[in-house]
Amino acid sequence: MLIEFKCSNFRSFKGDACLSMLPVNAYKEHPDNMAPVRPAGTNAAGVLSVAVIYGPNASGKTNLLRAMDFARGIVLGRVPLGNGGVREAFVNNAGEPSLFSFSILLGMTRFSYEFVIDDRGVVRETLKAQPKSERLVFERFLLDDGTYRVKQGSTYTGISSKLKGFTDNGLVIGLLSKFGVADCVTVFDWFVNGLRVYDHAQPVDYGILLEKLKDLGEDGFSKAVEAVKSADLGITGAQLAVSDLTDEERESQKVATDKVKAIFEALTGKGIDEIKPSDKKITFQFQHVIAGQRVGFGFEDESLGTVTMLNLAVDFLDAIATGKTLVIDEAERSLHPILLRNLVSLFFDRKLNSKNAQLIFTTHDLSIMDGDFMRRDQFWFVEKGGREGASELYPLSAYSPRKDDNILNRYLYGAYGAVPFIEEVL
Secondary structure, eight states: OEEEEEEETTBOOOOOOEEEOOOOOTTSSGGGGGSSSTTTTOOOSSSSSSEEEEEEETSHHHHHHHHHHHHHHHHOOOOSSTOOOOOOOTTTOTOOEEEEEEEEEEEEEEEEEEEEEETEEEEEEEEEEESSEEEEEEEEEEEETEEEEEEEEETTTTTTHHHHTTSSSSSOOOHHTTTHHHHHHHHHHHHIIEEEEEOTTTTOOHHHHHHHHHOOOOHHHHHHHHHHHGGGOOOOOOEEEEOOOOOHHHHHHHHHHHHHHHHHHHHHHOSSOOOOOSSSSSSSEEEEEETTTEEEETTTTHHHHHHHHHHHHHHHHHHHTTOOEEESGGGGSOOOOOHHHHHHHHOOOOOTTTOEEEEEOOOOOGGGOOOOTTTTGGGEEEEETTTTTTTEEEEEGGGOOOOTOOOHHHHHHTTTTTOOOHHOOO
């Protein structure tokens, strides 16, 4: 689980921006909105399952989530550093380093992983583990002569020797993971499999979507069906064709097609007439009735909203089934407000969300800003201020709201700042 994310000197954020998933212990409402785990080194009663971020367009909401994705890309080696790299520092602040920091809870251990970069590459990289008391795993930092020095924790022998002669200006946690350093394996795997930043611009891959449908647990899938019942997409059926199946693949196909049928039945409220598997190449069509005739549309012909809605709904459930931290910018772009609220509520179902999945999202959808649905410590705001117009991230809890405050009304009247322009609300 993500406990805290911090960044500085990235895009519109000049100073520190810190998003905390730790609850305010004085707030007693909606206890199911947080996972019942107690991270070492804190007095927190749990860890929040959902955080929502509001603010006007161009305030920097998206940049906060981009910072998470950018940092993840560096960890995974997908973002080049140094010469040819794009650091995206705050305007006119390229001479200063940028910081990215993650505090995460994996099993019973809290890990703090932080790195600092500048235009040369990595300036410092640090990993600490805290099962009870905090201990250093490793620290690697750049010296004035352009070489790196490595420190290792007293219980982590061999790290320095593994990195001897390694002069690359990138991060080393992935390399140490390959060498089998246990805590590095654990943390690196979280970046690979535990943190998912949803990209609206990425086209839907139906093969992956089909696998997700197949892998959803029965309880999770039934919740997905309930969640999407409010959407009416005008779909009356679907046709599926899969080629050259093995016996195992045929069984997987049966599971997946049953789920496709059920989810579209929920989406339309009318049911699907039929799903037709065959032994030809993989194809999929949505069935519509136009002028009394049944007409099939492939993904490329179907409404982008329809395909994206299904894909994102499944991503919600996939996160819950696997315990991921799911990060989504402008969630309302792909989901009807009622469907969004229903899917968010799944993260508060402690029986369903037994693996403590999390959701962090930005939105303009004010129906979520409801004290009867969310805790006061789950609301965050971003706005630009000061002479330089830098983005600032701050929690609703900074205003000490009372439990019975009408948060939405006070927000719209400007009590918390970060008020959207009126055309963004209407």
